[in-house]
Amino acid sequence: MIEATLCFPLRDGGDAAADREVLLIEKRRGLGEGWYNGPGGKCESGETPRECAIRETEEEVGLEVSDLEKAGELRFLLDGEAHTFCHVYRTRSFAGEPSVSEEAYPEWIPVDDVPYDRMWDDDLLWLPGVLEGKTVAGEFRFEGGEPLDEAAFVDHDLEWDVSF
Numbered sequence: 001m002i003e004a005t006l007c008f009p010l011r012d013g014g015d016a017a018a019d020r021e022v023l024l025i026e027k028r029r030g031l032g033e034g035w036y037n038g039p040g041g042k043c044e045s046g047e048t049p050r051e052c053a054i055r056e057t058e059e060e061v062g063l064e065v066s067d068l069e070k071a072g073e074l075r076f077l078l079d080g081e082a083h084t085f086c087h088v089y090r091t092r093s094f095a096g097e098p099s100v101s102e103e104a105y106p107e108w109i110p111v112d113d114v115p116y117d118r119m120w121d122d123d124l125l126w127l128p129g130v131l132e133g134k135t136v137a138g139e140f141r142f143e144g145g146e147p148l149d150e151a152a153f154v155d156h157d158l159e160w161d162v163s164f
């Protein structure tokens, strides 16, 4: 099973709560190419998920994130088999300006305008809550064989307000 991470940097875009922005990437290669997601990727050997999220965010968008808050654990199954276990973080602490990399086009997007129609099908079920400050544990089942981003999303279970 693949262990992976996602990181969602947040900032205030204006005076109102509705002006909050999240840093998303448009993925340029690999799994989920062409879709929006948070920065993140696969954990390397000997690396904690938190270290992975920090490294991947720096590699993909050039942002040094810190004070990561664990927001979710997502289990993705493909054809009944465990495929990916994804640790989800959010943070309001970062240094630097996002920049384009070989892997990602970064973009600050108002939390109310997240393009769920250009993201993984499961994201609409858990990401709004994560961006509101909730915690979540979820299992999402896909069918249709590899690669995961061409399989069909069939069903899910979610639990909110989980302690990590």
Ligand SMILES: COc1nc(N)nc2c1ncn2[C@H]1C[C@H](O)[C@@H](COP(=O)(O)OP(=O)(O)OP(=O)(O)O)O1
Residues within 6 Å of the ligand: 004, 005, 006, 029, 030, 031, 032, 037, 038, 039, 040, 041, 042, 043, 056, 076, 084, 086, 120, 122, 123, 140, 148
């Ligand atoms: C199945 O639903 C998913 N939803 C979301 N939002 N994100 C997902 C889903 N499945 C996988 N992911 C995430 C987990 C990772 O952050 C990326 C995939 O990472 P990738 O395979 O590109 O890993 P890298 O280490 O960055 O890749 P390289 O080997 O190219 O460096 O998608």
